[in-house]
Amino acid sequence: QVQLVASGGGLVQAGGSLRLSCVASGRTSNRYAMGWLRQAPGKEREFVAAISRSGATINYADSTKGRFTISRDNAKNTVYLQMNSLKPEDTAVYYCAASSSPAGIATMGSIDYWGQGTQVTVSS
Secondary structure (H helix, E strand, O other): OOEEEEEOOEEEEOOOOEEEEEEEEOOOHHHOEEEEEEEOOOOOOEEEEEEOOOOOOEEEOOOOOOOEEEEEEOOOOEEEEEEOOOOHHHOEEEEEEEEOOHHHHHOOOOEEEEOOOEEEEEEO
């Protein structure tokens, strides 16, 4: 069993930055690819970014490419999402997730564990 705890959300002005963190606990937590998804009010949940166990493979949604950076520190069992140049349309609840592969997160087809969400609000 893996538990995921996300933090770092908040209120920021357009153009600003935030860094989200997700701490994984459980003996096998470092065996999973990790990633972030988000859900805005009234919209479906969508993929944001994913990173493989080693960090060698990284995927981004087109809407976040060039602005967001995902990274992980396996010694700390933590995955990060650095979000720069934030836009009002980035407003959403952000969820971290664990899967056997980054593709499993990107397609939302095989997510093994979910964290609780953290709210990100970007004001215009």
